[in-house]
Amino acid sequence: MTNSTEPSIASGAFTGTRRSFIQTSAGLALAAAGVGPGWFAQDASAAPPTREAERVEAGELRLFGGDYVPKDWLGCTGQELSIKDYPELAGALGDAYGEQGPDRFRLPDLRGRAVAGSGQAPGGSAYDVGEYGAGLARRSSDELPATLALTYLISPRYQYQKALIGEVRPFGFDFAPRGWAICNGLTLSIGQRIHLFSVIGTRFGGDGINTFGLPDLRSRTPLGTGSGPELEPTPIGSRQNDLARPDEGRRPRLNVNFCIALEGEFPRQG
Numbered sequence: 076m077t078n079s080t081e082p083s084i085a086s087g088a089f090t091g092t093r094r095s096f097i098q099t100s101a102g103l104a105l106a107a108a109g110v111g112p113g114w115f116a117q118d119a120s121a122a123p124p125t126r127e128a129e130r131v132e133a134g135e136l137r138l139f140g141g142d143y144v145p146k147d148w149l150g151c152t153g154q155e156l157s158i159k160d161y162p163e164l165a166g167a168l169g170d171a172y173g174e175q176g177p178d179r180f181r182l183p184d185l186r187g188r189a190v191a192g193s194g195q196a197p198g199g200s201a202y203d204v205g206e207y208g209a210g211l212a213r214r215s216s217d218e219l220p221a222t223l224a225l226t227y228l229i230s231p232r233y234q235y236q237k238a239l240i241g242e243v244r245p246f247g248f249d250f251a252p253r254g255w256a257i258c259n260g261l262t263l264s265i266g267q268r269i270h271l272f273s274v275i276g277t278r279f280g281g282d283g284i285n286t287f288g289l290p291d292l293r294s295r296t297p298l299g300t301g302s303g304p305e306l307e308p309t310p311i312g313s314r315q316n317d318l319a320r321p322d323e324g325r326r327p328r329l330n331v332n333f334c335i336a337l338e339g340e341f342p343r344q345g
Contacts, residue, residue, distance in 0.1 A: 151185040226300050
């Protein structure tokens with residue numbers, strides 16, 4: 076159910092006509108730039124420039140422990156963009172996050188918000204991609220913080236890139252892969268992880284002289300940092316107690332393993 080006091084995308088806003096129009100405009104922009112047909116479904120066999128790099132899709136979301144937007148990424152702050160400037164991203168998103176006219180589109184606004192899966196769970200309500208609404212979780216009885224604010228990023232184009240140092244990802248297994256660490260609030264030595272410290276600082280703990288802390292996402296939901304429309308400011312690293320209003324019941328959840336990248340591409344500021 077959509078909160079009537081917040082921006083909402085009505086069911087069916089993803090119409091074929093409007094979607095096709097945006098994708099056609101984006102395709103024309105790519106053609107003008109010398110990009111051939113087939114850009115919506117790039118060849119998955121295309122070789123990345125290095126073995127460590129991975130394919131990143133236009134419109135792919137990432138969580139980040141830094142308080143800035145790295146080069147080659149955009150922040151998820153609901154901003155309007157030109158289809159001509161970002162044709163791949165426009166073609167991927169369409170008007171899911173709001174209609175802005177024939178030559179513009181809008182990014183998702185995750186300031187102060189958490190993400191939830193779209194679709195309809197058995198016995199539950201249906202949620203469309205791009206739909207804004209109230210939180211789907213409530214505070215626990217012990218009053219411990221239920222959320223942690225991080226920076227949401229979105230890829231503006233198809234690209235190959237290593238994982239960003241300080242990037243946070245959910246995993247479906249119960250261990251940290253090589254080059255990653257579980258987001259459990261552990262205190263680390265600055266001298267041993269100087270690059271990660273330079274990205275996230277002490278906003279998650281540590282004395283800033285010898286130590287710094289990792290984000291603690293155990294039993295917590297990541298929120299986007301910033302000040303979204305009609306929402307309280309959400310500074311990066313802040314912790315809140317709930318996502319839903321007090322009179323709303325708790326929705327089912329799925330616990331996964333959040334890990335932070337210790338190695339990879341250093342996230343240069345854009």
